[in-house]
Amino acid sequence: MKIDTVKVFLNELGKLTQFSLRFFLEGIKPRYEFNEWARQCFFIGYQSLLLTGVTGFIIGLVITIQSHPSMEAFGTESWLPSVVSVSLVREIVPVITALICAGKIGSGIGAELGSMKVTEQIDAMEVSGTNPYKYLVVTRILASTLMLPLLVITSDAISLYGAYIGVNMKQVVSFSLYTNQVFAKLNFGDVLPSIFKSFFFGFAIGAIGCYKGYNTEHGTEGVGRAANSAVVVATFAVFLIDLIAAQMADILHIT
Amino acid sequence: MDAQPVIVTQNVFKAFGKNKVLQGFDFKLMEKENVVILGKSGSGKSVLIKCIIGLMKPDAGSIKVFGEEVTQFNTKQFETLRAKVGFLFQSNALYDSMTVRENLEFPLRRHAVSSDGTNMLDLVKEALGNVGLEHTIDMMPSDLSGGMRKRIALARTLILKPRIILYDEPTTGLDPITGKEISRLMLDIQKKYNTASLIISHDVNCVKIVANRIVVLIDGISYAEGTYQELIQSTDSKVKQFFD
Numbered sequence: 016m017k018i019d020t021v022k023v024f025l026n027e028l029g030k031l032t033q034f035s036l037r038f039f040l041e042g043i044k045p046r047y048e049f050n051e052w053a054r055q056c057f058f059i060g061y062q063s064l065l066l067t068g069v070t071g072f073i074i075g076l077v078i079t080i081q082s083h084p085s086m087e088a089f090g091t092e093s094w095l096p097s098v099v100s101v102s103l104v105r106e107i108v109p110v111i112t113a114l115i116c117a118g119k120i121g122s123g124i125g126a127e128l129g130s131m132k133v134t135e136q137i138d139a140m141e142v143s144g145t146n147p148y149k150y151l152v153v154t155r156i157l158a159s160t161l162m163l164p165l166l167v168i169t170s171d172a173i174s175l176y177g178a179y180i181g182v183n184m185k186q187v188v189s190f191s192l193y194t195n196q197v198f199a200k201l202n203f204g205d206v207l208p209s210i211f212k213s214f215f216f217g218f219a220i221g222a223i224g225c226y227k228g229y230n231t232e233h234g235t236e237g238v239g240r241a242a243n244s245a246v247v248v249a250t251f252a253v254f255l256i257d258l259i260a261a262q263m264a265d266i267l268h269i270t
Numbered sequence: 271m272d273a274q275p276v277i278v279t280q281n282v283f284k285a286f287g288k289n290k291v292l293q294g295f296d297f298k299l300m301e302k303e304n305v306v307i308l309g310k311s312g313s314g315k316s317v318l319i320k321c322i323i324g325l326m327k328p329d330a331g332s333i334k335v336f337g338e339e340v341t342q343f344n345t346k347q348f349e350t351l352r353a354k355v356g357f358l359f360q361s362n363a364l365y366d367s368m369t370v371r372e373n374l375e376f377p378l379r380r381h382a383v384s385s386d387g388t389n390m391l392d393l394v395k396e397a398l399g400n401v402g403l404e405h406t407i408d409m410m411p412s413d414l415s416g417g418m419r420k421r422i423a424l425a426r427t428l429i430l431k432p433r434i435i436l437y438d439e440p441t442t443g444l445d446p447i448t449g450k451e452i453s454r455l456m457l458d459i460q461k462k463y464n465t466a467s468l469i470i471s472h473d474v475n476c477v478k479i480v481a482n483r484i485v486v487l488i489d490g491i492s493y494a495e496g497t498y499q500e501l502i503q504s505t506d507s508k509v510k511q512f513f514d
Contacts, residue, residue, distance in 0.1 A: 130366075138325050139363035143377035143426075144349045 034229070035156075035222040041146070042153045052154040059120050059155075059221075060162035064169065066119065067112045071170030072177040074111055075103055079181025087185075095182055096193050097200035103174045104201060109209045110257055112170045113216035116163055117249035121224040124155055125245030128228025129238035137229070152229060156221035163217030164210050171209075204269050212260035219252040273300040275334075276434055276466045277322060282331035283490075284317050291317050292328070293490030299434070304460055304467045306477045308512055309487035315470040316360070318487075319436045322468070323357050324348040335434070356432035356465075360439040362423035364411040371407045374398070374426050397425040400462070401455060417448035421455065428459060435459075437469040441476045453479040474513060486512065 079099050086092045128151060131137050140147040179193045188196075227245040231237045263269075277299040284292040291314035299305050309315045320326040322333055324343060333340050335351060343351065364373050374394045398404045401421035411419060420440065427435055440456065441449035453476045460467055460480075471477055477484060478498055486494040486501070486509055494501065494509045502513045 134361045134366075135359045135363040136365055138320075139357070139359055139365075140376075141325065142323055142352055142357045144352050145376070145379065146345075 030230075031223070031226050034152075034226045035218075037148065038153055038156050038222065041149050042157065044149075046149070048150050048154050051150055052158055055154050055158035056162055058123075059116075059158045060165060063116060063119055063162070063166055067115055067166045067170045068173045070111060070115055071108055071174035074107060075099070075174030075177025075179075076181045078103060078107065079178040080184065083181070083185055092186070093196075096178065096188070096196040099178045099181075100175055100197040100201050101205055103178065104171050105205045105209055106257075108170045108174050109167045109213050109216070110253065112167050113163065113213065113220065113253045113257075114250060116159070116166065116216070117220050117253055118246050120159055121220050121245040121249040122242040124159075124221065124224030125228040125231075126238055126242040128152075128225060129231035129241035130235075132229060132231045133234050133238060148229075152225040155225055156218060159221030159224075160214055160217040163220070164213040167210065167213040171206075208260060208264045208269050212256060215256045215260070216253055219256060220249045223249045223252060273302060275300055276336055277468065278332075278334045279318070279322070280332040280334075282318070282321065282333060283329045284314065284321060284326070285329055291490055292321075292331075294331070295487070295491055297485050297492050297495075299466050299468050301466055302460070302464050304457070304469065304480050304482045306469045306471055306481040306484045307487050308472060308477060308484055309470075310472065313487050314490055315487055316438050319357070319438055319468060319470055323352065323355060323436060353430055354433045356427035356430065356435040358420075358423055358427045358435065358437045358440055360442055362411075362419045364419055364423055364426070366411055368411075369407070370398070370403075370409050370411070370414075370422055373411065373422065374429050377426065377430055393429055397429040398422075400428055400459065401425045416444055417451065420444065420448075420452055424452070424455065424459070428463070431463060433465060435465050435467045437467060437471075439470055439472075441471065441473045446475060449473060449475060450479065452476075456480050472512070 079095065082095060082099055083092065086095050086098070091098075128137070131151070137147045137151070140150060175197060179188075179190065182188050182193060224245045227241040227248070231241040233240075275298045277297075279295055279297050282292050282295040283290075291312075295314075295318060297305070297307070307315050307318065317326060321328045322335060322340065324340060328341060331341070335355065338347075338351075340348070340351065365376065368376070371391075371394055374397055375390050378390050378393060394407065395404060398407060401424055403418060403421050403425065406414060406418065406422065411422070414422065424440075435456075437456065441452055444452060456467065456469070457480050459465065467480070469476070469480055481498055484496060484498060484501055485492050488494075488508055494504065494506065496504075501509055504510055504513075
């Protein structure tokens with residue numbers, strides 16, 4: 016790797032960090048853009064619900080179907096609900112939901128802010144006396160930070176229902192027995208870290224999408240590049256945060 | 271009483287890397303005056319007005335607006351200034367996700383005399399009336415033609431009744447007839463509100479209609495200055511090229 020590439024990477028990382036930290040400085044100061052934040056919560060949260068919910072259902076179903084033969088071979092198929100539910104809630108659903116959001120929300124924010132930048136709408140906002148960072152960036156980052164955990168919780172519930180259907184494809188298990196088996200193994204140590212890391216996933220997706228869009232250059236070609244780059248970097252960030260979260264949970268013995 | 275200068279630039283320099291755009295630009299805009307800055311694409315016209323409104327910072331030199339040195343302004347001071355200085359963007363810069371009404375109400379959020387919605391609506395209707403587009407109030411910018419968008423952008427600029435309006439290429443991308451309509455509208459507005467206007471353009475038709483005075487920007491400096499009649503008679507080839 017050339018030294019210039021390293022310099023460019025570090026420079027970009029520094030700018031992204033600076034851009035993200037500005038969120039905390041600007042976010043606490045009034046004026047609060049409540050209406051725009053609520054609008055973004057609707058777009059980021061409600062409008063992603065169907066996609067993340069259906070994906071959660073399919074993931075729950077598929078993981079259960081695919082786990083069944085192995086567990087049957089070891090004679091442990093009665094453990095299927097508890098084993099599948101722990102892996103879904105702890106790891107699979109939060110990461111899959113975050114990856115879907117990195118694609119949908121990251122690219123959406125990147126393209127929207129990018130096109131606003133190249134058509135001078137961000138400058139127009141500044142000229143009209145509105146702080147564009149506060150109006151466009153703070154609202155979007157806050158909305159994605161708060162909506163992602165809600166999407167993860169919803170997808171967790173839907174994926175567990177998908178797993179219930181998966182379990183019933185090979186055997187007959189009542190819903191109450193299935194629920195008992197799931198919650199016998201699933202505890203706060205499984206649920207809380209997954210929700211906690213979802214806040215970081217949401218923050219990273221929002222911040223990266225906003226950073227890429229807000230700093231778009233080179234006209235309409237730059238808008239496409241910003242959207243694409245937002246997805247790639249946000250996807251990488253999701254895996255990185257997941258790795259750090261797993262290490263932290265291990266160090267703190269949250270298992 | 272003599273007209274007072276509202277914008278004065280002295281020895282303004284701005285460069286992007288090795289590309290020196292402004293190289294000691296001097297000029298004055300007086301009250302109730304329409305001045306056109308004429309120059310080729312990439313000559314630094316837009317950079318100049320962005321420096322005046324605080325969207326860019328000059329590398330050196332002085333820019334005074336209403337007698338205050340804006341190159342040293344902080345964000346709050348710029349906010350106060352921007353209530354008195356309107357800016358019409360070349361691309362119109364209408365917010366795509368908002369209706370015409372919301373676009374016009376946007377500058378009022380910070381500067382409106384009252385937070386009462388009725389008052390805002392009156393101001394929006396008045397601004398739309400000035401550009402003859404009252405019927406578009408609930409339409410989206412994407413439903414409007416290029417000329418209509420320009421008029422709406424002009425209405426948004428006017429809504430705070432600024433004392434100075436900065437126009438960045440107001441007729442670019444419009445057909446000649448619509449371009450003339452916009453130019454006449456700019457003139458009507460100037461007469462109605464007694465605003466001073468700084469117009470960046472390379473459209474001679476627009477210049478002919480609106481300019482009280484023309485400043486020719488060549489090589490980053492104020493190369494020539496005069497009325498339209500004076501400049502079309504210039505024998506200098508660099509000036510003549512704009513009017514041929």
